[in-house]
Amino acid sequence: MPRYLAGVAPLVALLLAACLSFWLSPAPRGQPDVEYWGEYVHLAPGLGFVVNHDSHGYMLVAQEPRRLLLPQEVRQSRPLYALLGAAVGYPLTAALRLAGRHGLVLPFYPEDPRIAGYYAGFVLLNGLALLAGMLLLRHLCRVLTAGRGAAWQFYALAWVLVANPITKAFFWTAHQQMFAFLVPLFCLALALRVGRGWLRGGQLAGLACALGLLPLVYGSFVLAWPALAYGVVRAARLAPAGGRRWRLVATRLLLSGLLFGLPTLLWIALLRTQGTTYYNHEAARFHQLVWLPEAWPLPWPEFTQVVAAKLAAYAASLAVMRWWLLAGLGLLGATWWRLRPRSQPVLPAGTGPALSWVFGCFVVFFALLGYYPERLAYTLLPLVLCLLAGLLPHWPARYARPAVLAGAAGWHLYVLLSYGPFS
Numbered sequence: 001m002p003r004y005l006a007g008v009a010p011l012v013a014l015l016l017a018a019c020l021s022f023w024l025s026p027a028p029r030g031q032p033d034v035e036y037w038g039e040y041v042h043l044a045p046g047l048g049f050v051v052n053h054d055s056h057g058y059m060l061v062a063q064e065p066r067r068l069l070l071p072q073e074v075r076q077s078r079p080l081y082a083l084l085g086a087a088v089g090y091p092l093t094a095a096l097r098l099a100g101r102h103g104l105v106l107p108f109y110p111e112d113p114r115i116a117g118y119y120a121g122f123v124l125l126n127g128l129a130l131l132a133g134m135l136l137l138r139h140l141c142r143v144l145t146a147g148r149g150a151a152w153q154f155y156a157l158a159w160v161l162v163a164n165p166i167t168k169a170f171f172w173t174a175h176q177q178m179f180a181f182l183v184p185l186f187c188l189a190l191a192l193r194v195g196r197g198w199l200r201g202g203q204l205a206g207l208a209c210a211l212g213l214l215p216l217v218y219g220s221f222v223l224a225w226p227a228l229a230y231g232v233v234r235a236a237r238l239a240p241a242g243g244r245r246w247r248l249v250a251t252r253l254l255l256s257g258l259l260f261g262l263p264t265l266l267w268i269a270l271l272r273t274q275g276t277t278y279y280n281h282e283a284a285r286f287h288q289l290v291w292l293p294e295a296w297p298l299p300w301p302e303f304t305q306v307v308a309a310k311l312a313a314y315a316a317s318l319a320v321m322r323w324w325l326l327a328g329l330g331l332l333g334a335t336w337w338r339l340r341p342r343s344q345p346v347l348p349a350g351t352g353p354a355l356s357w358v359f360g361c362f363v364v365f366f367a368l369l370g371y372y373p374e375r376l377a378y379t380l381l382p383l384v385l386c387l388l389a390g391l392l393p394h395w396p397a398r399y400a401r402p403a404v405l406a407g408a409a410g411w412h413l414y415v416l417l418s419y420g421p422f423s
Contacts, residue, residue: 007138008131008135010155011131011134011135011138011158012131014134014155014158014159014162015127015130015131015134015162018159018162018163018167018412019127019162019167019171019172021163021412021416022049022167022168022171022172022415022416023043023047023048023049023172024046024047024416025168025416025417025418026417026418026419026420027040027042027048028040028050028420028422029419036050036420036421036422036423037052037053037054037422037423038050038051038052038053038173038422038423039051039053040422049172049173050169050172050173050422050423051172051173052169052170052173052174052175052423054173054174054175055119055122055173055174055175057074057075058075058082058085058122058174058175059085059089059115059118059119059122059174061073061075061082061085062082062083062085062086062089062118062121062122063086063089063118065079065082065083065086068082069271069274069276070276071276071277071279072279072281072284073279074281075281076271076278076279076280076281077216077219077278077279077280077281077282078176078216078217078218078219079216079267080213080216080217081176081216081217081218084125084217085118085121085122085125085174088121088122088124088125089117089118089120089121089122090117090121092117092118092120092121092124093116093117093118093121094117095117096116096117096120097117118174119174122173122174122175123171123172123173123174125178126170126171126172126175126178127171129178129179129181129182130161130162130167130171130178130181130182132182133161133178133181133182133185133382134158134161134162136182136185136186136189137154137157137158137161137185137382137385137386137389138154138158139189140185140188140189140192140386140389141153141154141157141386141389143189143192143348143351144347144348144351144355144386144387144389144390145348145389145390145392145393146348148393149389149392149393150393150397150401152397152401152404152405153389153392153393153400153404154389156404156405156407156408157385157388157389157408159408159409159412160381160385160408160411160412161181161381161382161385163408163411163412163415163416164378164381164411164415165320165375165378165415165418165420165421166178166180166181166375166378168415168416168421169375169420169421169422169423176218177375179217179218179220179221180220180375180376180378180379181378181379181381181382183218183220183221183223183224183379184223184358184362184379184380184382184383185382185383185386186221186224187223187224187226187227187358187361187362188227188354188355188358188383188386190211190224190227190228190231191227191228191230191231191234191354191357191358192231192350192351192354193231194207194227194228194230194231194232194234194235195230195231195232195234195235195238195350195354196231196235197235197238198235198236198238198239199232199235201252204232204252204255204256205255205256205259207228207256208225208228208255208256208257208259208260209259209260209262209263211224211225211228211260212225212259212260212261212262212263212264213263215263215264216263216264216267219282220365220379222365223358223361223362223365224260225256225257225260226357226358226361227357227358227361228256228260229253229256229257230354230357230358232249232252232253232256233249233253234350234353234354236248236249282371286370286371287370287371288369288370288371289368289369289370290370291306291310291370292307292368292370295307310367310370311367313372314366314367314369314372316372317372317373317374317376317377318377318380319374319377320374320377320378321377321378321380321381321384324380324381324384325380325384327384327388328384328387328388331387331388331391332346332387332391335391335394335395338394338395339394346390346391346394347390347391348390351390355383355386355387355390358383359380359383362379362380362383363380366379374421375421392404
């Protein structure tokens with residue numbers, strides 16, 4: 001087996017073991033339309049998973065991509081994800097039909113065989129997004145430990161990454177929530193990579209345009225530009241100083257921002273040529289990000305009350321992450337105290353500021369979102385895991401290894417046996 005595939009195989013096995021285990025989780029009780037947005041599928045006694053009701057919309061637009069041009073299409077703000085679903089779902093549907101004709105698979109249910117192919121395609125995309133997140137976590141573990149990390153440290157953290165309430169609720173359904181783990185890891189890796197050296201103008205322009213495609217896949221990818229900006233400024237600080245250099249940096253940031261937004265502007269322009277006004281379902285229904293300009297005309301006391309209420313709601317949503325945040329802060333403080341007499345850095349040079357910047361960007365972005373379901377709080381989990389990855393090598397393995405592995409196993413068991421979440 002090639003070396004690269006040998007490195008991926010354990011990650012795939014870990015991913016499947018964790019996600020398949022969630023079929024054993026408690027099934028929903030009560031009225032489905034009151035308790036959760038989905039339908040529970042019984043696979044066998046004691047086995048099953050929830051199909052989110054949003055799945056139908058994802059499959060429909062993947063089967064008919066031209067629906068993206070229709071007014072007020074829910075998936076219109078993320079057209080590239082629908083096209084990915086089409087690219088994966090179409091050949092899977094064809095393969096399943098061919099296998100069905102030769103008696104290699106059981107008859108499909110429901111009657112339309114396309115549903116099986118496109119649904120499987122979106123689950124495959126979930127797996128690929130989660131696997132990409134695990135690979136990025138492995139890369140970041142090496143960077144944040146300067147290559148001193150042990151394999152058990154990475155696998156314990158990867159275990160937590162794949163065994164959590166979001167994968168439990170959304171892995172086996174057509175949805176985009178697996179990007180909640182991929183995006184922050186991608187942004188941190190981007191900030192660190194760009195910050196390593198000065199990019200030429202053409203390289204930066206091409207990178208900004210390519211990154212600008214990502215928000216058309218998943219909205220949180222908009223934070224790729226702040227990560228890029230951090231890397232550009234960091235690279236400039238490492239280059240020879242000078243006033244002209246910083247004026248050039250300011251120009252580069254402005255132009256990269258414009259190029260980053262270009263793909264979205266072109267998509268909006270394409271819709272206009274079809275007589276369709278761009279529609280963002282999240283902004284229209286949940287007032288995501290637009291609540292602040294909507295509240296701005298209010299009298300100052302009312303405006304401050306609205307903002308305070310929103311920020312309080314965001315803080316409350318972070319309650320599901322409180323133990324992880326406390327673990328990260330506690331271990332950071334303890335590690336700093338342990339290394340203080342030797343004046344040894346807690347994290348390798350340049351990695352701490354990048355991690356802090358990306359973490360801060362995600363906190364500010366989601367605080368200003370105005371829509372705070374608890375599942376969005378777990379977007380911070382990958383960054384906390386990155387911090388833990390950088391801190392663990394400073395502690396003796398004979399004590400840290402059993403504690404960390406027991407913690408990962410306990411976390412998985414807690415998530416597995418918990419009732420919900422289902423959406």
